[in-house]
Amino acid sequence: MLKINNLHVSIDNKEILKGFSLEVNKGEIHAIMGPNGTGKSTLGNVLAGKEGYVITEGTIEFDGKNLLELEAHERAQAGLFLAFQYPIEIPGVSNANFLKASINEIRKSKGEEPMPPNEFLKMMREKMELVEMKKDFISRAVNQGFSGGEKKRNEIFQMAMLNPKLAVLDETDSGLDIDAMRIVANGVNKLHNSENAFIVITHYQRLLDYIIPDFVHVMYDGRIVKTGDKSLALELEEKGYEEFELIK
Amino acid sequence: MNLDTDILEKIMPTIKNSHQQHSLQNAINIGFPTMKQEEWKYTYYNKILQQGFSFKTAEHTQTSSITKEFIDANATSSNRIVFINGIFHNEFSSLVNHPKINFWNSNNATESNTVEFLVEINNALSTDGIFLEIGDHVIVDEPIEIFYLSDNNQAIINLKNKIIVGKNAQVKFAEYAINTQQAPTYNNIVTSINVAENANVEFYKIQDGGAGFYSTDNTFVQQAAKSVCNITTLSLSGEIIRNVLQFDINGERAAAHMNGLYLLQQNEHVDNRTLVNHNVANCESFELYKGILGGTSTGVFNGKIVVKQAAQKTNAFQSNRNLMLSNDANIYTKPQLEIFADDVKCSHGATSSQIEDSELFYLQARGIGKTTARGLLVFAFGEEIVEMIKPEALKIRMEKRIAELLNIEF
Numbered sequence: 001m002l003k004i005n006n007l008h009v010s011i012d013n014k015e016i017l018k019g020f021s022l023e024v025n026k027g028e029i030h031a032i033m034g035p036n037g038t039g040k041s042t043l044g045n046v047l048a049g050k051e052g053y054v055i056t057e058g059t060i061e062f063d064g065k066n067l068l069e070l071e072a073h074e075r076a077q078a079g080l081f082l083a084f085q086y087p088i089e090i091p092g093v094s095n096a097n098f099l100k101a102s103i104n105e106i107r108k109s110k111g112e113e114p115m116p117p118n119e120f121l122k123m124m125r126e127k128m129e130l131v132e133m134k135k136d137f138i139s140r141a142v143n144q145g146f147s148g149g150e151k152k153r154n155e156i157f158q159m160a161m162l163n164p165k166l167a168v169l170d171e172t173d174s175g176l177d178i179d180a181m182r183i184v185a186n187g188v189n190k191l192h193n194s195e196n197a198f199i200v201i202t203h204y205q206r207l208l209d210y211i212i213p214d215f216v217h218v219m220y221d222g223r224i225v226k227t228g229d230k231s232l233a234l235e236l237e238e239k240g241y242e243e244f245e246l247i248k
Numbered sequence: 249m250n251l252d253t254d255i256l257e258k259i260m261p262t263i264k265n266s267h268q269q270h271s272l273q274n275a276i277n278i279g280f281p282t283m284k285q286e287e288w289k290y291t292y293y294n295k296i297l298q299q300g301f302s303f304k305t306a307e308h309t310q311t312s313s314i315t316k317e318f319i320d321a322n323a324t325s326s327n328r329i330v331f332i333n334g335i336f337h338n339e340f341s342s343l344v345n346h347p348k349i350n351f352w353n354s355n356n357a358t359e360s361n362t363v364e365f366l367v368e369i370n371n372a373l374s375t376d377g378i379f380l381e382i383g384d385h386v387i388v389d390e391p392i393e394i395f396y397l398s399d400n401n402q403a404i405i406n407l408k409n410k411i412i413v414g415k416n417a418q419v420k421f422a423e424y425a426i427n428t429q430q431a432p433t434y435n436n437i438v439t440s441i442n443v444a445e446n447a448n449v450e451f452y453k454i455q456d457g458g459a460g461f462y463s464t465d466n467t468f469v470q471q472a473a474k475s476v477c478n479i480t481t482l483s484l485s486g487e488i489i490r491n492v493l494q495f496d497i498n499g500e501r502a503a504a505h506m507n508g509l510y511l512l513q514q515n516e517h518v519d520n521r522t523l524v525n526h527n528v529a530n531c532e533s534f535e536l537y538k539g540i541l542g543g544t545s546t547g548v549f550n551g552k553i554v555v556k557q558a559a560q561k562t563n564a565f566q567s568n569r570n571l572m573l574s575n576d577a578n579i580y581t582k583p584q585l586e587i588f589a590d591d592v593k594c595s596h597g598a599t600s601s602q603i604e605d606s607e608l609f610y611l612q613a614r615g616i617g618k619t620t621a622r623g624l625l626v627f628a629f630g631e632e633i634v635e636m637i638k639p640e641a642l643k644i645r646m647e648k649r650i651a652e653l654l655n656i657e658f
Contacts, residue, residue, distance in 0.1 A: 048613045051605065076615035088610045092631025093624055101624060101657075102614040109615070141628075158614065 001026050001197055002166055007058035009039075009046055016042045018222035020058070024166065027194040031208055032201045033233060034219035035241045040201045041085060043219075044170040047199075048082035049075045063165065076102075077109040079165035083155040083172050090142035095154070096124065098142045099161050106162065127160040131187050149180035156187040163191070168199045173207035185210030205237035220244040253279060259303055263372060271360050272372035278365045290548045290580045291519045296462045296488055299432040301404045305373050306334035313399050314428060316340060322424065324641040327392040329353075329378055334398075334405040336376045343392065348383025348414070355379050355408050364492075366464050370406045370438040377408035384414035384444070391420040391452075391639050398433040409439040413447045420450040422642055425486075427457035432487075434462040441467070443475040445499060450638060453481045453491070456649065461486035466494075473499025480637060482646060483510040483518045484653060490519040497559075500530045508537035509633040511653060512545035512577070519548035526559040529589075533563075538633050539570040540626055541577035552584040553594060560589045566596040571603070571629045573622075623656035 002024040009017035016039045024030055034040055046053050047060070049072030060067040062080060070078065090098065104114040115123075128137060131153045143151050152172050159167050169188070173181055188198060188211050200211055208216070208230060216233045218226040218241070225244050226232065253276045263269050281293040312332045319330060319340045329351075330340035336353035343351055353376055360371040382388065398405060413419055427433045435457075443449050455463055463486060469477050483489045495504045510518040524533045539547045549568045570579045583596040603625050611621035630650055637643040651657065 048609075050609050071618075072609060072612035073615050073617045073621070076613055082613050084610065084613070088604075088607050090607070090610075090625070090628050092628035092635065098611075098614075098624070101616055101620060102611075105617060105620060106615040162614070 001063060003059070003061040005059045007046070007060065008056045009042060010054045010056055011042070011052060015056070016222055017046070020219075020223045022217065022224060024197050024199060026165070026197050028215065029192065029198045029200065029211065029213045031211075031213035031216045031233060032199060032219050032224075033203070033205075033216060033236055036203070038219050039222045040219055041170055044082055044085075044168045044201055047075075047080065047168055048072060073105070074109070076162070076164075077106050081159050081162055081164035081167040083152075083159055083167065083169045085170040085172075085174065087143050087151045087155055089144045089146070091144045093142055094139050095142055096138045099124065099158065102158075103161065123161065127157055130160055130190060131157045132183050133157060148175040149177065152176055152184055153180065153187075156184050160187060160191055164196065166197050166199070168201065170201050171203060172200075173202055173204065181207060182210060205233045208233045218244065256303060262304065267359055268372045271368045274361065275365050275368035275372060278363060278368065281365055287521065287550075290546065291488065291490055291517065296434055296464075299434070299460075299462065300402065301432070301434045301462075302402055303369070303373060304403050305375050306403065306405070308335055308375070310335070310400075312337070314340075314397055318428070319395065322395070322426065323393055324639070324645060325390040325393045325422070327388070327390050328395065329392065330395045330397065331376060331405075331407060332397045332399065333401040334374075334376060334403070334407060340395075344388060344390070346383075346386060348386045349388070350381040350383075352379040353377070355410055364466060366436055367438050367466050369404075370408055370436050370466070373404070374406040374408040374438075377410070379410050381412045382414055382417045382419050384416060386414065386417045386419075388417075388419040391422045391642065394421060394423040396423070396425040396435055396437070397428050398435075399429040400431075401429065401433060402431070405433065405435045407435070407437050409437070411439065411441045413441070413443050413449050415444045416446045417444070418448040420452075420639060422452040422454065422639070424454045425457055425461070425463055427461040430460075432460035432462065433457065436464045437466070439465075439467045441469045441477070443469065443471045443477045445472045446474040447472075448475070449477045451477070451479045452637060452642060453479070454484065454646070455482065455486055455489050456484040457486045459487070461489075463489045465490070466492045469493075469495045469504070471495065471497045471499060471502045471504060474501045475499065476503045476505070478505040478507070480507040480633070481520065482508070482633070483520075484649060485511070485513075486516060486518075488517045491521065493520070493522045495522075495524045495533065496527060497525065497531045497533070498527050500528050502531045504531070504533040506533070506535040506537070507633050507636055509630050510537075510539045510547055511630065511650065512539065512541045512543070512547055513653075514543040514545065516543070516545045517548075518546075521548075521550045523552045524554065524564065526553070526555045526562045526564065528556075528558055529560045529562070531559065531562055533565070535566040536633065537568045538630060539568070539579060540573065540630055541570060541579060542573035544574070544576045546577070547579045547581075549579070549581040549598070550584070551582075551596070552586070553596070555585075555587040555589050555592050555594065557588040560591045562589060562592040562594065564592070564594040568598040570598075570600040571626065572600055573603070573626065620656055623654045626654055627651060627656060
């Protein structure tokens with residue numbers, strides 16, 4: 001589904017990703033762990049198509065397409081989803097209108113008609129239950145006045161509405177209390193199936209108690225330095241990232 | 249070049265009423281506004297007159313092609329007062345029947361001695377307008393909608409309104425200026441509103457005349473104790489629009505609210521000037537004007553708050569925020585505070601900003617193309633003003649209209 005090969009990325013002439021490679025197949029959950037400043041968020045942003053990054057080397061293939069040729073919205077339309085670490089607030093645009101615009105633009109890109117309003121509302125109610133959102137959420141402005149936990153739940157809710165092929169969760173667990181983390185993880189687990197895939201970027205092991213990864217990758221200084229199964233996450237929790245200092 | 253006041257001298261013989269003659273003479277003495285005057289520094293008045301508008305009183309004999317269907321399609325209330333080409337049209341107008349609501353469709357000219365050229369011109373040349381008294385304790389449920397329409401008209405449309413709202417009364421107004429003719433149209437409107445003790449007035453001004461629309465508006469509000477008056481000005485489309493809004497707060501514990509949204513594209517020009525005189529203690533004024541400026545448009549905002557020595561414990565807030573969509577758009581903003589009392593809370597500020605890349609990216613990451621994403625963010629910026637519109641039907645209509653102007657769909 002996703003093939004990243006020897007990716008080198010710079011921002012403001014500073015190289016952040018230094019030969020990053022990763023292959024993700026459908027049905028898989030990959031966790032990417034690593035200390036601050038190793039390029040984890042850069043990876044999420046580059047995958048989603050944020051401007052300002054310079055790709056100096058390497059390729060990204062998504063579903064057979066050259067991802068780097070697509071604009072951010074085209075990547076989303078192709079089935080890639082980024083759950084933001086810091087979701088923005090959009091005062092004046094309700095969650096319902098925002099998602100209606102989103103879903104209908106994605107449908108339009110596939111030559112489909114807009115979703116009928118009743119079908120949209122029904123889907124919205126279903127998915128709201130999944131992340132335990134209150135009823136007034138529909139009419140509230142996107143993320144405006146939301147707590148940190150609500151914003152993250154909203155990301156998972158949007159993911160559920162858009163039903164992507166590949167979702168990248170950028171430190172979705174940061175700033176969450178244990179209840180919010182359980183809700184977020186539950187959302188991911190319910191959406192996970194044999195046709196889609198997840199990349200969970202996280203700083204701590206604790207999210208991986210709830211979302212069980214097939215692979216755990218350690219990211220250090222702009223590339224993957226070690227790959228293992230879920231036991232690697234526990235090992236990291238215990239020993240920290242010190243041993244990788246030597247590799248650098 | 250300065251315009252010659254000869255054209256005003258020439259119409260003097262056509263003016264019969266001595267008060268109006270007096271006003272015309274005042275206008276001649278003041279002279280046409282020029283950009284050398286501080287209040288007209290950024291607005292080129294001659295450009296309006298270059299469209300060829302004539303100075304004369306409106307003709308009552310003219311006919312109009314505007315239909316009742318057109319009014320129905322543009323109204324949200326059954327209370328309507330309709331003017332076409334500066335003339336009141338009774339057949340399109342209706343107002344709730346109430347023994348304590350008195351309406352006349354004209355004002356007798358009165359002695360006027362202002363220094364405002366346009367106010368004097370209005371007094372000299374207006375025949376029609378609203379004279380409305382809302383009696384004490386009267387609550388008008390549905391908004392009173394006022395339409396300024398034009399078709400087949402080359403003269404400046406001068407309308408003079410006086411609205412008197414009695415004690416404890418509550419009333420809402422929505423004023424629409426729409427250009428329905430192919431040729432340019434120019435409205436010069438003067439409105440004075442007296443708000444008695446504990447009364448509540450909401451007044452929405454919607455200026456949406458599109459190409460060829462010119463407007464100069466002077467609105468004066470007098471507020472008595474414990475009254476609340478809210479004036480919202482939405483300048484959505486037009487070539488040159490200038491709004492002068494003045495509040496005199498004369499009774500304690502009164503609140504004045506001014507909200508504004510100007511949406512400028514292409515070469516449009518909007519000039520908003522507000523003045524709040526806090527004459528007595530314990531009052532508040534709140535002012536938020538937001539501008540969206542694209543193309544080669546120009547916005548001007550000048551907000552002045554005067555807190556007199558007696559006006560202790562005044563709470564005044566003023567903010568002007570602008571979203572610049574183009575490198576060629578201009579905003580000239582000038583907040584002014586003059587405070588003569590020592591125990592007050594006043595703040596003011598002005599900003600101009602652009603759409604943030606991080607915001608755009610968030611929407612794009614949800615599959616929304618750049619154009620629509622921009623539209624949504626611009627809409628969101630304006631919505632802060634629009635969502636304060638209390639009559640629901642009017643709010644929805646304005647949201648739709650703004651979405652249409654920004655080319656976005658919901």
